[in-house]
Amino acid sequence: MGLKEIYQWDRRMAEKLRRFQLPQSYQTVGLAIAIIAFVGLIARKFMTTEPDWIRSLCLNLILVGLLTISLSKEKVEDEYIAMLRSRSYQFAFIMGVLYVLIQPYVTYAVEYLFNPEEAEVQMSYFQAIAFMLMVQLLFFKVFLKKCS
Amino acid sequence: MKNTVKVQRVILDLTQEELAEKIGVSRQTISSIEKGRYVPSTVLALKLSKLFNKPIHEFFSLEEED
Structure with a gap:
């Protein structure tokens, strides 16, 4: 694979990534994920024992939810x-x-x-x-x- | 750049929504073009020209600062 082909492939991939968008319905999905994760974060305050990873998981799910909304079409x-x-x-x-x-x-x-x-x-x-x-x-x- | 897209739209008795639907854009795009907030691409300008049945320069014109 020559350098020219590599540049062309790079350009095609960059264009595909730039145009990547989720269907509009994913705005609701993203919002639901973010809200559920947020509620989970609040709820763990009332738990007597909970593993450390739950907080990390909830925070990451909030980010996933927000990213999903951001990538969704109008x-x-x-x-x-x-x-x-x-x-x-x-x-x-x-x-x-x-x-x-x-x-x-x-x-x-x-x-x-x-x-x-x-x-x-x-x-x-x-x-x-x-x-x-x-x-x-x-x-x-x-x-x-x-x-x- | 200034335009008379609103005038052409009214001549055809179309709402912004209807015009947007005919050329495959959002109503916000038509609203922004009419208010001079957005200069459309060549493709979009040509679509408008085809719909209005008028050359582009009859409803888009340059201003002095352009």
Whole structure:
């Protein structure tokens, strides 16, 4: 396989990935997954004993739910909706980077006020990814609403 | 870029929803084009031209800053 064929294959795969979208019905599926996982996260607070992996599973399922909604089509998909979606991903990426840079220090400052000994600069992958997904969904819905 | 898509649509007595359906786009797209918020692609402009039965330059025109 020559270099040219490899480039062409790469381009085809990138195009397929860019166009990948789930059917519109998956918006409901994603929402259901996220809500069930969130309820599970709350419910574990009332359990006397529970394995450690349940919290991790619930957090990951919330991310899966949000991602599923993000990848789902709207009722009508056209070039304008695709542009709005692309713009919302741009915003989410930029705000996500800013959030990861700034938020740990804000948390540290707040924690320091209440408990100086235990305050530390930290950021979990869940916070970063959940923030980006929520910002993307929010901006996309706002953009859609603005042109209705 | 400015356009008279709304005028052409009204001439054909179509709602935004009906026009959107005829050319296979969302109602939001038609609304945004009419308000000048979105410049459609060549393909979409040609579809509008075919539906209105008018050349593109009769309902799309450049503004000074373009």
